[in-house]
Amino acid sequence: MRIGVIGGGAWGTALAQVAAAGGEETLLWAREPEVVEAVNLRRENSVFLPGISLSTAIRATDALDDLAGCEALLVVTPAQHMRRVLAGLPALAVPLVLCSKGIEEGSAKLMHQVAHEAQPAAAIAVLSGPTFAHEVAAGLPAAVTLAIADQAAGEAVAARIARPNFRPYLSDDLTGAEIGGAVKNVLAIACGVVEGRGLGQNARAAIISRGFAEMTRFGLARGARAETLAGLAGLGDLVLTCSSTSSRNFALGKGLGEGADAKALLADRKTVAEGAFTAPVLRQAAADAGVEMPIVGAVCDLLAGSASVDAVVENLLSRPLRAEGL
Ligand SMILES: NC(=O)c1ccc[n+]([C@@H]2O[C@H](COP(=O)([O-])OP(=O)(O)OC[C@H]3O[C@@H](n4cnc5c(N)ncnc54)[C@H](O)[C@@H]3O)[C@@H](O)[C@H]2O)c1
Ligand SMILES: O=P(O)(O)OC[C@H](O)CO
Numbered sequence: 001m002r003i004g005v006i007g008g009g010a011w012g013t014a015l016a017q018v019a020a021a022g023g024e025e026t027l028l029w030a031r032e033p034e035v036v037e038a039v040n041l042r043r044e045n046s047v048f049l050p051g052i053s054l055s056t057a058i059r060a061t062d063a064l065d066d067l068a069g070c071e072a073l074l075v076v077t078p079a080q081h082m083r084r085v086l087a088g089l090p091a092l093a094v095p096l097v098l099c100s101k102g103i104e105e106g107s108a109k110l111m112h113q114v115a116h117e118a119q120p121a122a123a124i125a126v127l128s129g130p131t132f133a134h135e136v137a138a139g140l141p142a143a144v145t146l147a148i149a150d151q152a153a154g155e156a157v158a159a160r161i162a163r164p165n166f167r168p169y170l171s172d173d174l175t176g177a178e179i180g181g182a183v184k185n186v187l188a189i190a191c192g193v194v195e196g197r198g199l200g201q202n203a204r205a206a207i208i209s210r211g212f213a214e215m216t217r218f219g220l221a222r223g224a225r226a227e228t229l230a231g232l233a234g235l236g237d238l239v240l241t242c243s244s245t246s247s248r249n250f251a252l253g254k255g256l257g258e259g260a261d262a263k264a265l266l267a268d269r270k271t272v273a274e275g276a277f278t279a280p281v282l283r284q285a286a287a288d289a290g291v292e293m294p295i296v297g298a299v300c301d302l303l304a305g306s307a308s309v310d311a312v313v314e315n316l317l318s319r320p321l322r323a324e325g326l
Contacts, residue, residue, distance in 0.1 A: 003027070003160070004070030006085060008035040008060060010133035010271065011099060012076035013045040013052075017137045018166050019074070020055035028060045029067055036060040048271065052137040064089055072160060074099055074127070075115065078272045079182075082111055086118035095157055097125045097146075101181035102274040108285040110178040123153050126174045127161075128181040129232035130240035132247070136166065143167040145233040147177040169232060176228025179219040184238040185275030186282060187211035189253035189299045191242035196257020197309050207295060208242050213324075214293040218282070221289040249275040253299075262303045276303055294319060 003019040005012045008030025019026040030036050030045075038046045039060035043053055064085075067073060072095045077085045079102025086096075096119060098111045107114075112124045129144030136142050146161075146168035148154040158168045171177060190211065194204045212235055219229045228234060241247040245254060252273040255265045266276055279300045286293040298312040307315075 002071050004067040004073045005029065005076060006064075006067065006073060007076035007078075007100075008032065008039070008045060008048065009076065009078070010045075010048045010137075011131075012074070013039070013049045013054070014131075014133035014137035015074050015076060015099060016058045017052070017055055018163055019161065020057035021139070021163050021166075022161075024057065024160075026055075026058045027066060027070060028058055029064055030060055030062060033062055036062045049133060049137055052134065070094060072097065072157065074161075075111075076100060078277075079103065079111055079274055080105055080277050083114045083118050086115055089119070092119050092122045095123045095125060095148075095153065097127050097157060097161070098178075099127045100274075101128060101178075101185055102278045103182050103281050103285065105277060105281050108281050108288075110175060110182070112174045112178060123148065123150065124174070125154065125157055126177045126233075127168070128177045128237065130237045132240070132244075134246070139165055141165045141167075143169060143232055143236075145169055145171050145177045145180075145228065145231055147171040147174045147228070147233075149174070171228055171231075173225045173228040175222055176219055176224030177233040179222060179224050180215065180229050180231075180234030181237060182274070182278050183211075183215040183218060183282065183296070184234070184241050185249045185273070186279045186296050186299050187215070187238060187275075188241035188247050188249035189256070189273070189275045189279070189303075190295050192245075192247075192250040192253020192255070193257035193299075193302065193309060194253075195245075195250070196254035196259075197313070198257075199313070204242065208238060211242075211295050212238060214286075214291075214295055217291045218286050218289065218293060221291050222285075248273040252276060256302050257309055259309070262305050266303075275299070279303055 016028045076099045125148035301307040
């Protein structure tokens, strides 16, 4: 097996399909035996990515040890599980391409920091950008940022995963690529709220734009480059995720905007809405860095059930007037 994928959710399965489309034998590790069985027997991940016929070059397993012989690993667990899953593998020397979007609760660490601690000998790359899994798995065109410190290693990984309809753009800014993907999830919840409460398209555009200002302030404070945040992994993904109920984060926000209870919405989920986990740790990390993120704060209050939609909207609209620049 040449490429291994850790995580049999929608995105891991879609990325396995991308890898297999290039003729790579691909091993997909999934936690759920029913996913392993469905992929191997029916060539479909009917649990997390129904309706997509999967390549015969994909084999699924529920044994992490089977990944030992892979030449590169795509890591696609939900962010809060990445440390434990990577620590459960033997020491790895193959490149790890991190495809999850989030900030670790408790430590406020980004996934490349978490992965480095769990697997210190592995070269780490971050793959992030505007990519709904079902579109990528269906072979529709998409472009992503592939961030890695070593340019030669990056070129090798890019060559390995690029496909005619899947285009990686290289960067060496892992922090920027990760902060873009993590923060946009929280902002997508805010845009879903706007939709659910019927606040209009002008308000949604304002949230995208002012949210991008928050992302940029926080990113710069953590060492990201502005050009990365304005690229595929930041602004590109923000625009995608803030515009469609195909986004689980947007859909969660829409439910909140319609007046549903946050706890009930979250308890009901089989799939992951990363923004719900990222929001509180992001708010704390921003406060620690002295960065204002009022939209992120509003999402936190809604998720915690500590304020109504109307109250957080009034709060945002009554902030002191200020210059637009950062
Ligand atoms: N779905 C997308 O379109 C998409 C696109 C780009 C990035 N991502 C990112 O990929 C990551 C995975 O999302 P997804 O959409 O593939 O997942 P998903 O919502 O389709 O499925 C949930 C996943 O969580 C896993 N899981 C649940 N409990 C777990 C545990 N205790 N330990 C380990 N794994 C556990 C399940 O096995 C499953 O793989 C997220 O960080 C997400 O932001 C998703
Ligand atoms: O469904 P979401 O909100 O997790 O978004 C999926 C991807 O991150 C979009 O790029």
